[in-house]
Amino acid sequence: MIKSHPSEANLFQYVAGELSAGLSLVMATHVDMCSQCQAAVADIEETLCKQEFGSTEPLEALNCEQMMAAIFASSAPKSVVRTPVESMLSLEGKRFNLPNTLARNRDRIGPWSHMVGKLWRAPMQVSSDSSVNLIYMAQGATVPEHTHKGTEATLVVNGTFNDEHDSYHDGDFILLNEKHRHSPQTQQEDCLTLASLDAPLHFTSGISRLLNPFSSLFFR
Amino acid sequence: MQMASARETQRKVMTSARTDNADYAADLLAQVAATQSRRAFSELFRHFAPKLQAYATRQFGNEQTAMDLVQETMTNVWHKAHLFKPDKGSPSTWIFTIARNIRFDILRKNKHRQNDLSADELWPILAENNESLDDDYSLDGKVLMQEISSYYAQLPDAQREVIERIYIEGKSQQEVSDSLGIPLGTVKSRTRLALKKLKELITAHD
Numbered sequence: 001m002i003k004s005h006p007s008e009a010n011l012f013q014y015v016a017g018e019l020s021a022g023l024s025l026v027m028a029t030h031v032d033m034c035s036q037c038q039a040a041v042a043d044i045e046e047t048l049c050k051q052e053f054g055s056t057e058p059l060e061a062l063n064c065e066q067m068m069a070a071i072f073a074s075s076a077p078k079s080v081v082r083t084p085v086e087s088m089l090s091l092e093g094k095r096f097n098l099p100n101t102l103a104r105n106r107d108r109i110g111p112w113s114h115m116v117g118k119l120w121r122a123p124m125q126v127s128s129d130s131s132v133n134l135i136y137m138a139q140g141a142t143v144p145e146h147t148h149k150g151t152e153a154t155l156v157v158n159g160t161f162n163d164e165h166d167s168y169h170d171g172d173f174i175l176l177n178e179k180h181r182h183s184p185q186t187q188q189e190d191c192l193t194l195a196s197l198d199a200p201l202h203f204t205s206g207i208s209r210l211l212n213p214f215s216s217l218f219f220r
Numbered sequence: 221m222q223m224a225s226a227r228e229t230q231r232k233v234m235t236s237a238r239t240d241n242a243d244y245a246a247d248l249l250a251q252v253a254a255t256q257s258r259r260a261f262s263e264l265f266r267h268f269a270p271k272l273q274a275y276a277t278r279q280f281g282n283e284q285t286a287m288d289l290v291q292e293t294m295t296n297v298w299h300k301a302h303l304f305k306p307d308k309g310s311p312s313t314w315i316f317t318i319a320r321n322i323r324f325d326i327l328r329k330n331k332h333r334q335n336d337l338s339a340d341e342l343w344p345i346l347a348e349n350n351e352s353l354d355d356d357y358s359l360d361g362k363v364l365m366q367e368i369s370s371y372y373a374q375l376p377d378a379q380r381e382v383i384e385r386i387y388i389e390g391k392s393q394q395e396v397s398d399s400l401g402i403p404l405g406t407v408k409s410r411t412r413l414a415l416k417k418l419k420e421l422i423t424a425h426d
C-alpha cells in the first residue's frame with residue numbers, strides 16, 4: 001500500500017510539463033506504480049485541457065489552408081514502437097522488476113558502481129538540468145545525514161528504507177527540499193530507490209562533512 | 221473572418237459545437253485513421269488549431285514558435301489518428317497531451333544536449349503500443365519474473381506461448397499475432413487470461 005504520494009500541485013506541474021526532466025522521470029515512475037495517481041493524472045489532463053483549450057486564437061484562413069496542405073504533404077513522423085523491453089534488473093544477486101518508465105528508458109541506466117559501505121549507484125542519463133540515480137542500499141546501510149540544495153525526489157522502487165521521519169516502501173514518493181535534513185537507512189530489508197536531484201547534496205553531520213566530495217560522486 | 225457570410229459563420233459555429241462533442245470528434249479521428257479522410261481532418265483542424273494556437277501563444281509568446289507547435293501537433297493528429305483510444309479519454313485531451321509533449325521538447329531543444337530525455341520517453345502517447353500490458357502493469361510491477369516462471373508452467377499451452385513471447389522474448393502483441401498467425405484480439409485475451417491466472421496462483425502462494 002503506497003502511503004506517500006506527490007502533492008496535487010506537483011501532479012499538476014508534472015502533467016503540464018513544468019517540472020525538470022529528472023523529477024518528471026521519478027514522478028512518471030511513481031505513476032506507473034500507483035493506481036491512485038494514475039487516476040489523478042487522467043483527471044488533471046482533462047482539467048488542464050479544458051483550461052488551456054478554453055480560449056481560441058483565430059488563425060488566418062490563408063495560414064490554415066497552407067498549414068493543412070503542408071500536413072497532407074508531410075511524411076509520417078517516425079513511429080516509436082514500444083516493445084516490452086527487458087524489465088528485470090540484476091544487482092548483487094537480486095533481481096528487480098523495473099516499472100514501465102524505467103524499463104522503457106533502460107538504455108539510460110549507466111553502469112553500477114560501489115559507493116561506500118553498503119551503497120551502490122547507477123547514474124541515469126536524463127538531462128543537464130537534473131541528476132538522476134538508481135541507488136541500491138543493501139540491508140543495514142546508512143546514507144550520511146545530509147540536507148539538500150535544491151529539491152530531492154526519492155521513489156522506492158523495491159524494498160524499504162527509514163529515515164528520522166518515517167519508513168518507506170514500494171512506490172512511496174518523497175520530496176525533500178533544503179529545509180529537510182535526513183539520513184536514510186535500511187534495516188532487515190534492502191532497498192532500490194530512484195532519486196533525482198537538481199543540485200549536490202550538502203552533508204551536515206560531523207565526519208560526514210569529510211564526505212562532501214562523495215556527494216559530487218553520488219549525485220553528479 | 222470579415223469575409224464570411226452569415227450562413228458560413230453559422231455553419232462554422234455549428235461545426236464547432238459538434239466538434240466539441242467528444243464522440244463526434246472521436247468519429248472524425250476514426251475516419252482519418254481508417255480512410256485518411258481530408259474532410260474529417262480539416263474539420264478537426266478548424267476546431268483544434270485555434271485552441272492550440274492560443275495555448276502555444278501563451279506558452280511561448282512567440283508567434284513563429286506557436287505556429288510550429290500547432291503544425292507539429294496537427295501533423296501528429298493526421299498521421300497518428302489510429303493511436304487515439306476512445307476508452308482512455310477524450311479526443312481533445314489526447315490532442316492536448318500531444319501538444320504538451322511537443323512543448324516540453326521545444327522548451328528544451330536549445331538548452332540541452334541531444335540525448336536528453338524526450339517527452340515521448342516520459343509520456344509515450346504516440347508509441348505504437350500494447351495497451352493491455354499497461355493495464356496489467358499491476359502484475360508485472362509487483363511480481364518477480366522468478367515467481368512468474370515457477371508458475372507459468374501451470375498455464376495452458378496456448379497462454380504460455382503468448383506470455384513467453386511477450387515477457388521473455390520481448391515481442392509486441394502485434395508481432396506475436398503475426399508470428400503465431402492468430403488475431404491480435406486473441407493474443408490480447410490470452411495475455412489477459414494468463415496474467416489473471418498467474419496473479420491468482422501467486423496470491424494463493426503468498
Ligand SMILES: [Zn+2]
Pocket residue numbers: 002004005006030031034036037038
Ligand atoms: Zn501516488
